[in-house]
Amino acid sequence: MRTAHGIAVALSAGFRLATAAPFAESSLLYVTSYPTGSGAGKVLTLKLDQTKLETVAESDSCGLGGEKGDLAALKVGDDLSLTKLSGGPTVVGPVSTIVYGDGGRGWLLPTSERGIDTYNIADPAAVALLKTQVFPANAEVRPEPQNQARPHQAVLDPTGEFLVFPDLGADLLRVLKVDQATLGYTETKSHEFARGTGPRHAAFFKSESKTFLYVVCELSNLIQGFSVTYNDDKSLSFTQVYNSTTHGGTDPVPAGTSAAEITLSPDSKFLTVSSRNEKSLQYTLANGTAVPSDPLITFSIDAASGALAHVQTAPAGGVNPRHFSFNKDGSRVASALQSDGRVIVFERDVASGKIGKAVAEANVFGMPNFVLFKE
Numbered sequence: 001m002r003t004a005h006g007i008a009v010a011l012s013a014g015f016r017l018a019t020a021a022p023f024a025e026s027s028l029l030y031v032t033s034y035p036t037g038s039g040a041g042k043v044l045t046l047k048l049d050q051t052k053l054e055t056v057a058e059s060d061s062c063g064l065g066g067e068k069g070d071l072a073a074l075k076v077g078d079d080l081s082l083t084k085l086s087g088g089p090t091v092v093g094p095v096s097t098i099v100y101g102d103g104g105r106g107w108l109l110p111t112s113e114r115g116i117d118t119y120n121i122a123d124p125a126a127v128a129l130l131k132t133q134v135f136p137a138n139a140e141v142r143p144e145p146q147n148q149a150r151p152h153q154a155v156l157d158p159t160g161e162f163l164v165f166p167d168l169g170a171d172l173l174r175v176l177k178v179d180q181a182t183l184g185y186t187e188t189k190s191h192e193f194a195r196g197t198g199p200r201h202a203a204f205f206k207s208e209s210k211t212f213l214y215v216v217c218e219l220s221n222l223i224q225g226f227s228v229t230y231n232d233d234k235s236l237s238f239t240q241v242y243n244s245t246t247h248g249g250t251d252p253v254p255a256g257t258s259a260a261e262i263t264l265s266p267d268s269k270f271l272t273v274s275s276r277n278e279k280s281l282q283y284t285l286a287n288g289t290a291v292p293s294d295p296l297i298t299f300s301i302d303a304a305s306g307a308l309a310h311v312q313t314a315p316a317g318g319v320n321p322r323h324f325s326f327n328k329d330g331s332r333v334a335s336a337l338q339s340d341g342r343v344i345v346f347e348r349d350v351a352s353g354k355i356g357k358a359v360a361e362a363n364v365f366g367m368p369n370f371v372l373f374k375e
């Protein structure tokens with residue numbers, strides 16, 4: 001499973017302190033990218049200037065972990081150069097990251113290879129492994145990728161007290177109760193999905209009185225919404241309030257479709273998911289060439305019931321939109337097209353939630369799997 005071993009980036013409090021801001025905040029983006037052949041992946045800094053998007057700094061000091069993964073704390077210099085402060089091989093290959101605990105000192109890597117690693121990142125110059133936990137084998141033998149636990153992402157609940165992991169291999173939402181002071185955790189009751197659902201990523205939504213969790217499922221290409229109950233015994237319960245395909249409704253998605261990301265808009269009114277390998281749309285590159293595109297699909301959220309309503313199916317700008325993210329005010333969306341080696345920044349209408357025309361696009365090193373506005 002070498003391809004699952006990735007690199008991911010998180011901006012911790014410490015990293016922000018170490019960072020000067022010589023440019024307007026929203027003009028910089030961080031990207032991680034797999035190599036196309038052998039060798040190291042890279043962390044890239046892209047600068048957006050009007051309609052120009054280009055790589056202005058890069059580091060290959062992450063992604064050297066081979067069969068394992070790799071972790072690097074990078075300092076962003078005034079000249080935007082990336083310098084490794086600390087890090088090293090991870091216990092297994094990470095697929096995602098989350099910052100947790102008081103003061104944003106904890107860092108957790110779900111690994112898609114059975115377990116999770118936690119780190120103390122309070123000092124970026126001395127990032128330290130706290131604990132590795134490997135989840136038990138599935139009770140029955142199942143074909144890949146469900147032959148073992150594969151926690152695919154960790155999301156922190158709105159209270160900061162619980163970490164929730166969609167486990168694609170075990171069809172579970174695993175739930176950890178966090179000790180915010182010690183950065184330790186205890187495992188609590190999991191939620192079980194139907195066999196073959198393949199939960200991959202998730203997003204919380206908190207209304208005034210309710211908390212909902214939306215899970216995008218890679219193997220079944222479903223979005224399932226749950227109302228979340230905080231129990232007295234410090235566990236969570238999940239009651240299904242919504243279920244549709246990633247396109248909304250029940251019509252089957254094209255063969256080969258593989259849902260990837262789910263993200264709540266900054267104003268908490270919309271959810272957007274990315275769906276890979278459909279090639280159901282077209283996108284016209286800046287040079288006029290039309291290329292096949294997968295979709296970014298947006299839904300509005302009914303804050304009372306938690307139900308979703310389809311708003312828009314827009315081109316992601318190419319194939320395999322592994323990741324995308326919103327800027328802080330939601331007026332831009334950046335899309336990382338892993339198979340096309342391209343990153344695109346789109347306009348987004350905050351009121352309607354609709355993604356508009358491209359602002360800028362760039363061909364980047366390797367196969368980009370993650371893109372984040374520096375804000």
Ligand SMILES: *[C@@H]1O[C@H](CO)[C@@H](O)[C@H](O)[C@H]1NC(C)=O
Pocket residue numbers: 194222243244245249250251
């Ligand atoms: C969700 O919807 C799908 C597709 O319409 C259906 O096959 C599946 O059984 C539903 N699952 C649940 C748990 O409601």
Ligand SMILES: *[C@@H]1O[C@H](CO)[C@@H](O)[C@H](O)[C@H]1NC(C)=O
Pocket residue numbers: 285287288289363
């Ligand atoms: C347009 O750009 C794409 C991506 O960089 C490239 O593959 C293609 O050859 C270009 N087409 C023309 C007509 O320049």
